[in-house]
Amino acid sequence: MFLDTLLTRNPGLVDAAAALHRDGEIPPDTYVMDLDAVEANAALLAAEAERLGIGLWFVVKQLGRNPELIRAVARHIPRSAAIDAAEARLLHAAGALPGNVGHLVQVPRRALPEVLAWRPEAVTVFDLANARAVSDTARELGFVQDVLIRVEGAGGTVYPGQEGGVPLDRLDGFAAAAEALDGIRIAGLTGFPCVLCDPATGVPAATATFDQVLKARDLLASRGHRSLKISAPSATSMASLPLLARLGATHGEPGHALTGTTPLHALDPAQPEKPAYVYVTEVAHTLADGRPAVYGGGFYARSHIRGAHLPRTGTRLGVQGAPAENIDYYRLLDAPADGADVRVGDTALLAFRTQIFVTRSTVAVVSGLSSGTPRLNGLYDAQGRAL
Secondary structure (H helix, E strand, C coil), X not given: CCHHHHHHHCHHHHHHHHHHHHCCCCCCCEEEEEHHHHHHHHHHHHHHHHHHCCEECECCHHHCCCHHHHHHHHCCCCEEEECCHHHHHHHHHHCCEEEEECCCCCCCHHHHHHHHCCCCCEEEECCHHHXXXXXXXXXXXXXXXXXXXXXXXXXXXXXXCCCCCECHHHHHHHHHHHHCCCCEEEEEEECCCCEEECCCCCCEEECHHHHHHHHHHHHHHHCCCXXXXXXXXXXXXXXXXXXXXXXXXXXXXXXXXXXXXXXXXXXXXXXXXXXXXXXXXXXXXECCCCCEEEECCCCCCCCCCCEEEECCCCEEEEECCCCCCCCCCEEEECCCCCCCCCCCCCEEEECCCCCHHHCCCEEEEEECHHHCCCEEEEEECCCCCEC
């Protein structure tokens, strides 16, 4: 999906990743992350958000929740959006300030005392039971916690496994009950996804869920709530920040923009954010019909993989589809042309949309690429633990 953009915009990363694998410093099934590019992308996003008056909470699930990358991003975007309690702990340990917690996964009530003690800027709640749990915990800790109400997504926009939120037609009753809780304050609203990239053009556009969130804002305003935060996550990037500002969002939650891997980046290599990772694997064996099999472990069902680059010979091979329900022990490439030199052990480089935290991959962090002096900082697992 991103291979052409990567080869065009960040050939130094391609060369460094190939050399690390060739020299045995990284195993197959490794994402090589360009620390310099991630930090530069964060700086771009922070400057544009400041210009537009938008707040940012950064997301790191797709980066493997990596402490080095968290610290690099936090130098420019101090506050994070934690997808779940486990991620909140890793972000806190790495020094990022808590912005929005409960963003996609509600904070388990037994984890609330720990998480709320870090004083997050906002906690997203999906229903009244979770609002009461946050209120009770905050009251016990001696403060009032700001909450964002998650508005139920519009029909056809909600991903399976991400259902939840307050239906718009029940928001008035929910707000009345939440206003009576003395441990929380309704501070704003959110939904997911509020922005998506058009599959054909890659251009970001607001979803029907964003419209639901804006209607919810008006309803809360009629109840006397002022200065409401409106967080509009998904596809937050240099291209979408002006859209968020124009439609009235107060916050974005950049994730893939930090690595230059939104769908728009696959179609437009000239986007400001630089591609910042490459997936490294190797040829494991060749089938009788000539198709090479590469080691898996890091493939993702929604990755839209197109091709693999074999740097030893410069060969480019297509990547064959694989059912999402199968374990990715291997991934098959198209059979090369007759006489092509593809060997067991050859490095294969791929660039596609990923969510590293759901893989079993290794993450290699490389610094110094921006100055032409690449250095392997360290190896981590997909949850950010040093190896």
